[in-house]
Amino acid sequence: MSDDSFIREVNEEFRQDQMKSLWRRYGALAVGIAALLILATASWVGYDYWSTSRANQAGDAFAQALELADEGQTEEALAALEELETSGYGDYPMLARLRAATLLAEAGRYEEAVAKFDAVAANGSAPAAIRxxxxxxxxxxxxxxxxxxxxxxxxxxxxDDDNPMRHTAREALALAAWKEGDRENALALFEQIIDDPRAPSGTRQRAEMMSELIAGSASESG
Known part of the structure; x- marks a missing residue:
């Protein structure tokens, strides 16, 4: 046997002895870590399947509720949406509440509609734009x-000047002020819309028309 072969055999036996020693010392720990990794992977796969399944079910239920609403079956649609509000998954309870509020408003049930919208606005977990x-x-x-x-x-x-909904918000406030006889406040709000270069043309036209109407009614009463 050559010196090189002998050295290789000694090194191989040495490595095997090291592996046996390491296994005796850390084998149980290694098995435990492997088991935990397998369990964690299985748990994640199971959760992902469960989450996807629930989201799909909620999506199907929401689509069915929308179909009922489109067909004019308002009460049936509201019942389906209410079920989604309580048992839906992900964002579907919030979407169901928004759609139910719209249906209630269309049906003339204004207090209920406002209560639904208020519930969404008060939901701190909902995106700011949705609130x-x-x-x-x-x-x-x-x-x-x-x-x-x-x-x-x-x-x-x-x-606020940086809010993308400011034009409609100002219009709503101006109309509410005019309704209560507060012409000065209404005119100021309509002027904000008129002076905003980013205001949609339709909103600006309505603001101009209302400003002229309010100014005209003020001159007539004066």
């Missing part, structure tokens, strides 16, 4: 079915 939208929708209903204070409580925070 703002819910406040705006409630405010628009309350222009005709509430007071200026009711509208302001929901949309005044949306009138």
């Amino acid at each position: 703002d939208l819910a406040n705006l929708r409630a405010g628009l209903i309350l222009v005709d079915h509430g007071s200026y204070a009711d509208v302001a409580a929901r949309v005044e925070a949306l009138t």
